[in-house]
Amino acid sequence: xxxLRKIFAYPLSILFFLGFFGSxxxxxxxxxxxxxxxxxxxxxKSVDYLNFMLMRSLNILGTTFxxxxxxxxxxxxxxIIVANHQGPYDIPPIIWYLRRVHPKFISKKELGKGVPSISxxxxxxxxxxxxxxxxxxxxxxxxxxxxxxxxxKRSVVIFPEGTRSKDGIPRAFSPGGLITxxxxxxxxxxxxxxxxxxWKLMRWGNYPIDLGVNVKHIVHEPIPVSxxxxxxxxxxxxxxxxxxxxxxxxxxxxxxxxTAKKTNV
Numbered sequence: 001x002x003x004l005r006k007i008f009a010y011p012l013s014i015l016f017f018l019g020f021f022g023s024x025x026x027x028x029x030x031x032x033x034x035x036x037x038x039x040x041x042x043x044x045k046s047v048d049y050l051n052f053m054l055m056r057s058l059n060i061l062g063t064t065f066x067x068x069x070x071x072x073x074x075x076x077x078x079x080i081i082v083a084n085h086q087g088p089y090d091i092p093p094i095i096w097y098l099r100r101v102h103p104k105f106i107s108k109k110e111l112g113k114g115v116p117s118i119s120x121x122x123x124x125x126x127x128x129x130x131x132x133x134x135x136x137x138x139x140x141x142x143x144x145x146x147x148x149x150x151x152x153k154r155s156v157v158i159f160p161e162g163t164r165s166k167d168g169i170p171r172a173f174s175p176g177g178l179i180t181x182x183x184x185x186x187x188x189x190x191x192x193x194x195x196x197x198x199w200k201l202m203r204w205g206n207y208p209i210d211l212g213v214n215v216k217h218i219v220h221e222p223i224p225v226s227x228x229x230x231x232x233x234x235x236x237x238x239x240x241x242x243x244x245x246x247x248x249x250x251x252x253x254x255x256x257x258x259t260a261k262k263t264n265v
Contacts, residue, residue, distance in 0.1 A: 006204060043124070080190050091157075102126075105128070160178050168200070197215050
């Protein structure tokens with residue numbers, strides 16, 4: 001069954017890529033025009049609808065999206081959206097379904113050039129581009145971002161694992177970026193977000209893309225940053241985001257393996 005699905009995935013993936021990259025190319029000049037002529041709000045709208053079209057491109061593959069957010073989010077409240085990370089297709093639903101709170105991203109600097117629409121938005125839409133090999137630059141850039149977010153009441157998305165999970169099982173969070181955000185944005189709310197099944201889209205690599213995947217985003221109850229000490233908050237948010245992954249709990253309970261050195265007698 002899996003082999004048959006993979007066979008059908010090859011031609012459908014070609015149609016998907018035509019729609020996906022066609023949307024990126026189509027919206028690139030629209031973004032430029034909106035930003036240069038009409039300003040931030042128009043540019044933001046163009047980015048919202050770009051990501052709506054990227055989701056529709058995934059529908060070609062039979063991909064469905066379930067975004068569970070029972071909470072009313074305040075437009076005048078900055079949010080720190082903390083999520084596990086399974087792949088590049090995590091992002092369009094976050095931008096579209098959380099567009100009310102203007103989500104910005106902390107992204108690696110390499111994405112700031114060379115990708116139509118995406119690179120332009122990362123450079124000009126209020127996100128932060130960091131050098132993963134330069135911790136001081138990363139922290140300085142994140143601090144500059146927090147100053148803007150505090151003033152504009154916009155939100156930021158962070159994937160604290162640092163890189164995507166290729167098998168869907170999350171890694172432990174790296175606390176550095178979270179601690180900086182929580183420290184610099186004491187009036188913000190933390191919005192834990194759990195992502196399921198996005199990794200399955202790339203189970204065979206970049207091509208073909210799997211068919212009929214149900215991608216789920218679950219938004220948990222917001223937590224005031226000021227409600228507890230920063231390191232305690234990091235631990236609590238990690239527990240909430242990863243609670244639906246029994247593999248993580250089993251991994252945490254397993255004793256660490258030690259390798260005994262052999263000695264010649």
